[in-house]
Every structure is written in structure tokens, then in C-alpha cells.
Amino acid sequence: MYAADIHGGHARRKAAVVPEVAAERDLVVEDAATGFCGAVVGFDKSYDGEFVKLEDGRGAVRLFAMRTAAFLIDGRPVTLVRPRVAAAQQGATRSASGSTRVAGLKARVARGSRIWVEGIHDAALVERVWGHDLRVEGVVVEQLEGLDHLGERLAEFRPGPGRRVGVLADHLVEGSKETRMTQSLGQYVMVTGHPFIDVWEAVKPSSLGIAAWPTVPRGEDWKTGVCRRLRWGTPQDGWRRVQGAVTSFRDLDATLIGAVERLVDFVTEPE
Template structure:
């Protein structure tokens, strides 16, 4: 049997015309393509492209994802939509092949206003608490204060304290001991002429400011539209107002009702003007003490 002699790896067989009979040297590295790279184009909404394979032409209206990859949805001028895989050089723009890429989600812009409507102070840390303080009737009032004016309170260093009922006002003020640089602001529900609330706040002493709103409870200071009702129901005297409201509206217990009210408030636009005016006046009063 005749065997071919092994060829030295450094020897290249050539044809009679001088060309390489066995092709290029496999050890010489990868061959570089002479074709230009297909440009990548971000598939922004309403960008008009053509699917190179089918000729379907339409505007980008969205993206979809499945088990076999990412797809772009195109809509033609007649409103017909189709999806196409996002593959290299699969689309044409003005007859030239392109590779479509999904847009990178943009980070949401930093808010310029707080929930109270105040201008946001960038990089501001919470201030050390002032000596002055804001008092509210209960935890629901305090919670709404935080939801709307929380950023302002931290910037100004104002602490909000709950009285657990206006009947405890005298005791709280005696313990707090208001003074020229230690003011007390009191936010009161149902502060109208002849009410129990007006009588309890007639003589609060110097360095104390009482502001309030006409609503029976701070719930009622939330706009009805914010909680999805036409109006707050009228509750007969002698019936606990929150309990009566929850019964009339089918909200369950007052705890269930409070969750609805609290979750409905995201900014000052969700509450009535008298509450906003009272809180802003109190903030000005306690922060002017220093």
C-alpha cells in the first residue's frame, strides 16, 4: 500500500498558478469580514422601518417578549400590526439594513415639588428638631400631616405630637411649657363658633396658636372625589361619626375606612383648602420662633 508522506506544517501546497490549493492557513487567525458592520438604531416609538424578509413596513408601537427572544411590534398605515424578532440586520431604513435595539428605560425625573406643593430642596438632610412643636388631635391627623407635609416638617425640624383627644390639651401644654422660642401650634378639627372645640381652645395662653378647619373629623377634610364618593354622608348627632360613615358607605369598620382615606391622599390636592390654610399658618408660626 502506498502511503502519502506526512506534510510538514510549514509547507503550503500551491496550484500551478501559484494559488493556495488547500485554502488559507487555519493557524493564521480569524478572517476579518470586509463587509461594513450593520448600524444599530434605537427603536423609538413611531420610528418607521421595513422588515427585510417580508417587506412589511410600519411604525414601532411596542415590544413583546417570549420564550424565544425579544420582538418588536410594527403597525402599518392601515392599522395592521405584526411582530418581528429583533435580529441583526433584520430591518431596513430608507433601504439600508439596520439592527434595531430596544430603548433603555429612562430613570424617572426627580420631583421638583413636595406633596405639599413646596419646592424640593435637593440633598437636604432632616434638620435637628426645633424646640417648637405642632400638636394634632389624633393619629389620623398626624398621619395625614406626614403624607402631605412630611418633607417640609423634616426640612424645618418640626415635630408633630398627637394629643389623643383635644380634652388633653391643657395637660399637654402644661407639660410642654410654651415660651418665646418654644411655641406650640394646635391643629383642631371642627373649629367653629359654639362648638366644644372652640370652648376648649379659648384660653391657651401666650406663645400658642390655634388653627382649625370646619370639618367634623379630619377624614371629612379629604375631598370626596379622592376617596371615590360624591359627598361625605350626614351622620345624626349621638352616633360616632366615623362608625356612621363606614356604615353608610359600606366600608366595614373605622379601621377599614381609615385605610381607604389614608391611601387616597398623596398630595395637598386631595384635601380641602381650610385644612391646607390651617397647617401652613401653624408651620409659619412655629418656625418663626427661632
């Protein structure tokens, strides 16, 4: 009934080899699952693995897992991998804030001056974008847990020469409670900030793949209201989205960028 070779006429198929492609900035790829097509603008890493950030022609930005054969280039499946940077070139690359990265950096001894921010999310975003710069300058960022504690903390810290305090405030607009609380604090204290209710809102909607931040009525918890309207789940789920969308200063509103840069200059200014 059978030929001597039972495998005769049944050549075994070899699995196609999917090439790995370095995800260099501005490389245009298509997500095979959704059809979203965009240029590489950054990366993120979480407990779920590596993600690449793609920006389409309309400015919408989305995160995609860097799985095997997950993307298409000219219709052909590829696996994206992070580009390798030669050690000799690393010193010339830019930090997330856009400054020149210092190769082989060792954090200097902390200055007496400080930058204070309102909460943990403010601190996390400042670290994400300006962390390298702050270690170069030896500047420590501390949480206030709200501006209501500012007066008490200043009295305890006692600002003076070599002990300046820069304060990053949310919702710093004319006539607001925050503005009234931060006036006339002396020459060794600078308060600046952004006009948004919460630092989340200082992240560009395009970086999160949304058209705009939703409006939440006064009296409703802002983060909870935002997550409900965007179907993001809990505020903890929403924060993971917000933090994951920020890879550089380009993901932030200009008001927050300018505020942090002014504070860094202020606390590092020679006496």
C-alpha cells in the first residue's frame, strides 16, 4: 500500500523567518492587527514588555507591543527591536528633556536647594523627562502633597542663600486659590506652574491617542471623571496610560516645559 519512504511526496515546510528591524526614529510601519500606520517616535517599557510609540499623519500617537511579526513594512511582516547605539555615540545623544546627555554620569552631591511638586504624579513626570538633568545638577525633587502645606514646609526649610526653593504648582492662573497662596514668598522662593487642573492634562492629547481631554464638572473628582469619560477604568489604570505616553518633552504642553526649565535655572543659579 505504501512506498518505502513514508515521507515521500510530503516535503516538510520550513517556518518563514521574520526579519528583525531596528525601530529607528521616523521609520514608518503598520501594525498588522489594527492597520494603524505611523512613524516611530519613541518607546515604553512596562510589566507587559516593550512597546513602540507610533504617530500617524494626523498626529495621533498610539502604543503597540513589540511582538514577533507584529508589524508590516511594505506589506511584509517584521519584528521591531530597539535600535542599538554604539558606545562611542552615546555621549552625543539627547536626554528626554532635549539636553545633551552626559555619558558615564555619576550623580553629584545634592544641592541645598530643592524643587517641590504637588504630588507623586507631578514628581514622576518631572523625573521621566528631566531626571538626567537633575542628577547632573544635583537637584532633589520632593513632594508637597498639596499647596496647602507650602507655608508650613517653607517655615521648616527656611530658604536662604544656597537653599532656594522652586515650587511647581497646578492650576496656576490669575485669580485662582493657587495663585493667591503663592504670592510674596521672598527672593529665595520661586513658584511657577501650568494652568491645568491636574498635571495629567499637561500631557498632549495626541500623545495619548485622544482628540482632547474631556471636561469634568466642578465638584466631581477630576481623575475619576476623566477615566469614566475615556473608558480608561480606574484612576490607577488611567495613570499607567498617561505615564506610558510620555517619553520626552515633546509629549508635554509648553507651559509645563517652561515652568520646569525656569525652576531648574532658579535653584541652580550661582549666588
